Amino acid sequence: MIDPKHYDQARDRIALAGFTPEIQTKIALLLTTTKNGNLIFHSGVQWMRNLNVVQQFILSQYSRELEAVTLLSRTTQWSRDPGLAMEGSRILAPLVMAWGQIMMPPGPMLNPQAAYRGISLGHAQLARIRLAPVIPESADPLDPFVVALQRIEQENGRMLQTQIRLLKSMGADVPIDEREAQVEADQKLVDGVFNDFLQWLAAP
């Protein structure tokens, strides 16, 4: 569970300072790191055997994550402070490590458990990392960075539909309780990272 006060503090900070290059960089680091993890995973499983119609969904998810990363990278006013990248890496390390475990040889294409874990972690990221609530009401709705955030958030909702379908249809040989437990564990992992991130975002 994300503590609502962290959203409030981050939004208040942005309302006060505006979308500075530092703030934009923090947000872009979070989103590009998580989305890169998910898109590399999707590129890794798109040639799994017996995917049938699911292959098209996986290719579609891959493309949409790629679009989001590209859109954000182009609209962000990047800070030149390397300290931000270092601190961002520290906060995001649990997710980077989780994606690393999933992609570890033989890789999700040949490891159904890792494939299911990847779908579950991708779902948790799309479901729990929500940035629309940190956009202050005073923000210019036509600001390119704000537009990009809104579009990405909206698209995340649609991508989530595919992740839900994949979670429901894949891994049928694993008992439901085990699958639910995996999904819940990944949500807790993402919540922990996102709580830390929001506090970082709120910090001056």
Add this chain to the structure above:
Amino acid sequence: MPFIQLEPSQVHYQLEGEPGRPVITFLNGLTQNANLWKSYADYFVPRGYRVLAYDMLGQGRSSKPIIDIKLTAHADLLAQLLTRLEIEATHLVSISFGGIIALDFAIRHGTRLRSLTVMSTFAELTPQLEFLGTVMLRGLAEVGMPYLQSMLYPMNMSSAWIAANRERIPAMMRAGYIGNDGYAMQNLMESFVEFKPLTPDLHRITAPTLIMNGEFDFFTPRECHELIRREVANSRLLIVQHAYHAFTLELPAVTMRQLEVFITQVDDGSWQGDRSVWVAADDPAADVQWLPCASDWMRAVQPGTPEPAKRAPARKAPSRKKAQ
């Protein structure tokens, strides 16, 4: 608020009031959570009750199953929760989605009820509800959670409430967006695919049952509540004047007072479940709270008896005389 682990789910709950007192358990509707019953706890605890509220599966801080969830799981979970909290029997108060769960609980775990209150709810999907549910699910899945939230405000609240709270609504929507997960909401709504009408089993409900319906609730209109009234012998239907679907939020003082009247009647043995229909007083301080319903409660208008047609005065035959 503490958590309790009920395999395989974690449940976030709040229990206030001293042990040994009669317990009132509250069940919320979709997109709501246990915190919304806080004012009800503040009202009933000083009046000698113990109040239990919890986030139902898929909502608030409780577990949010994603792959599958059966509607019956909610009532079974409530039974488990009561057992773990050593509550033998409870007054159960519920609204909307929670009302369906409460009806299911009353049918299958009825011995654990002191009384049942169902508000703004239904026992089966009428054709209107089926369409509405499909539209809501499509909106959630294809457009997103903010769309569903925007849709629910006018379906739940009156124009007067919306006008009075217009400034606060963006912040309320943001809080709802943070607190609710679209995928969990979708899973709850999709569980209705397997929903079997509860109507054939409603006659098994023997607990004293109060059915409450907002006068202007167009989301779950009178026909939904009338069906429950007809099937539950030990029931009364109480219509809340000027109210829409979410009157627990819009008219909390009126709702609390009506619940107090009902629960007191049950506890002191004066309750009479006779399928009669009543109208709740507008004023929670009024001496008489339940007014008899003097007209057809199923109708929105009461057509009067037509007056006998008056005969028009005979007209003079038009004069052929030309005007001078």
